[in-house]
Amino acid sequence: MPTIVVEVMPKPEVLDPQGKAIDARLPELGFREFSSVRQGKRFELTVDGEATAEVLDRAKQLAAQLLANPSTEYIAKVEVAK
Amino acid sequence: MPTIVVEVMPKPEVLDPQGKAIDARLPELGFREFSSVRQGKRFELTVDGEATAEVLDRAKQLAAQLLANPSTEYIAKVEVAK
Amino acid sequence: MVRAYLFPWCVPQAQPTVKELSVNNTPLDTVAYAGETPDVEQPWADLGLNEQEYSRIREILGRRPTEAELAMYSSMWSEHTSYKSSKVHLRQFGEKTTEEMQQHMLVGLGENAGVVDLGDGWAVTFKVESHNSPSYLEPFQGAATGIGGVVRDIISMGARPVAVLDSLRVGHEDHEDTARIVKGAVAGVGHYGNILGVPNIAGETAFDPVFQGNPLVNAGAVGVLRHEDLRLAQASGTGNKIVLFGARTGGDGIGGAAMSSAAFDDEGAANTPVVQAGDPLQENVIIEATLELFATSLVEGIQDLGAAGIACATSELAAGGDGGMHVELTNVLLRDEGLTAGDILMSESQERMMAVVTPDNVTAFEEIMAKYGVEYSWLGEVNASGRLTIDWNGERIVDVDPTTVADGGPVYERPYARPEWLDTVKADTFRSSDAAANLPETGEELKAAVVELMASANMADRSWITSQTDTSVGGNTRQGAPNDSGVLRVDEETGMGIGLAIDCNSRYTYLDPYAGSQLAVAESYRNVATSGATPLGISDGLNFGSPEDPGVMWQFAESTRGIADACMELSIPVTGGNVSLYNQTVDTPIHPTPMIVTLGRYDDVATAVPSWLHPAFDGSALYLL
């Protein structure tokens, strides 16, 4: 069955304590190539049937209505997984 | 500055109570197109410099060492964001 | 409000900041420039000031304010920060206090929070703060940062936070938006308090349609300290250094103070500031670092950063001290390099503290910050100028007398009058309703009525709420939910401890604000007293509609009169409190809600009496008093 991937990230201007805490560990762990980390969510929706353009639209609706919180997050991606 | 995206999902054989809880709300919200939801994580690493193949390798190391827990999760993707 | 967003896709929305307020696109509105350009139009109305207030600022300064000064005055003179409409009524809490009532008070009205003596060198401080408008926009973060903010208030008194509490008023249980708010707020309160490791031992939750578009989320905290650890917010001593420590400053919550002082319109708040996200891990570290600063006597004065951030903290610290202060705003550590000077002054980023340190202690201070891994930056110095000056990239953008900012705001005697609708409401009694004609009579009917009552949202089991907060962390909780009063041990040696309850029935205060407020005091007092504690003081969280409505102002006047009179009668002082006005949707104010926290003392918490029927009490007699 096809899968739709929805990705949600904290808005750039909103503090991301999780990312910040990971960030803080990097130098000690020897990862100096990355200057910052932000942590968001990835959802996989299993589609019941075909992943038509309509179903993708519904996934976008679901993302906006339930999966992302518009006051703190934005939707980074909604796409059919290959 | 370039960004590397790391995506981590719960292993298929491991239960995903958070995904399941979302799942359970779908019929009530009228989303019948999706038969199941799984919830994972998406990380954005800001690269200090160029996103060379080496840096991508380091991101993979970081993913394996810290961002994913191999006993419950797998790494779905590590790539340079466009 | 239903969350109706049609594809606000992908692009993070542009952030509304104070940038938009910049005057004529001049690169920087300096003091010198302001002096040369008296006629520049300034957005005082958008910042919530009225014309007289704006002229008064010009009069004080002898010129027009700079953009930064205007932002500073507008938030410090906002209702939320200045108590301009409520002050005249709050005075009676002091006036109606006898010496006997004051006997346990170490610090009274006017400080961050009152401090009450517990004996044996122990003291306790407690307060509630409203976080209503942020919690409507984003219930989880709003409630979480409500807890974070009030806990920082308590730490800045020199106390270790030992308990938190919260009081929630949300809309009708069946309304589609209620679950979002109540579940979000409950989870947020739990999230923050749990990670702080402070037990949640008291609170209440009520459902009523009047709170649909304007829920109330009041968060409280209790701290314990030794007498000698008491600290007050003031910057004195020329040459002392000003330091900002904790989280970096970002673009969050700019304009929050002004927003809490405006009513929601139909669509919710129009100018929504960037949501403040809490970082309880950061706060946890700050608590330990700050307490160590106190224990080693490294700070002269300290102030938490809340509404109006650095603007508020610098003007309050300077006004509380005896001289002036100079601040280099450029030294502030930023999370986002694009912020303007005005943004930085007004940002409400969480988990920050400002302290005053003598030059001798600078190194020791830095060592403690390093030990806890807390970031800090030195901002400036206390001086004898009597002025608060702030520079940005070598240019002066603020030059004010700090007392005019912190304490010199307007005080209003707002007109008030008993609203006429009250007669109609009062005439509409139960006896005159349909229900009265159909009272349950048979055993079956009575049973059904009782079951229906018990199943209603306001009576139903609260364990889904209380199980989401840690009640036992710290190991000193003698009683938490479902007791009417939380009980906490303070002294492990003697068992001495405190009892705490927060209460208010908003329907009573709606029907009769004077008697209803007395009832709120009585209920909260009773809950503490019947658990076996001796009540020592109350703190209030006064949540009302718009003070510009004479009917609301009447409710406020009656309510404060009721609280003061009830306290006289019970011989217990008001130790502090918080006022939140403009809680209304368009023209409909919320029911007046003066939440009352009573704090009591036990010689030994082992004597506390629970308020539920434990199976072990089988066979005990039950009395109705």
Added chain:
Amino acid sequence: MNEPKIGVVMFDAATDAASVLRAVELAGGQPVKLHPKTTTAPDVADLKVVILPGGFSYGDYLRPGALAATQPIMRVLADAVKAKELTVVGLGNGFQVLTEAGMLPGGFIANTNPGYHHADVEFIVENNVSAITNAYAAAEVIRLPQKGAFGFYTATEDELDALESAGNVIVRAKDSVSGSVRAIAGISSDDGLVLGLMASPEYAIEEGFGTDHPDGPGLGVDGQGLFISVVRAAGATNGEGVVGE
């Protein structure tokens, strides 16, 4: 009396640490605070047992226990365990740290009913010869607080079978609230030197401040046995005889 020293690692936001320190003391041990940044073995050299307390180490950000598991002290502890010189006990979040550090098999996911919950839970002591259960009777039913949002223990079938057949499932929930597979609540490594328990015994050690009990609210003190066990284990391996009751 020579009180055995027991180390307690003070991770940031390990909110139960204070109560664990007190519990060790009440059980007759001498608690020693250990800093998570410690990189030197001498800090643990005179200790026979180290406890990783519960709470929300590093905010439980990323995954519960994940950031704590990367702290320098964890390497020191792992080395000492490898040299058979140390017993490490993880309580609650501390158990999660041990799985994240790879010192115990399996991992934790969100509770079946997601979100933070606390409750008094009944557990069965399946193995009473471990460093954390030796003061309990075999098959004793004990009541301890359990709290957290990620208390659901999971592992592969092979790992689970190995744990079971070696007797390394030492504590099981009577009714699993978190959802853990096979109701597992406490496990041990094969050599018995690394142990984890998903519960908070430190809040069931003092009458009046414990779990609910048939005799009255707060009278349950079943957590005492765990700390007595730990102190005994420390005393025994110190070669100074059994300390405790």
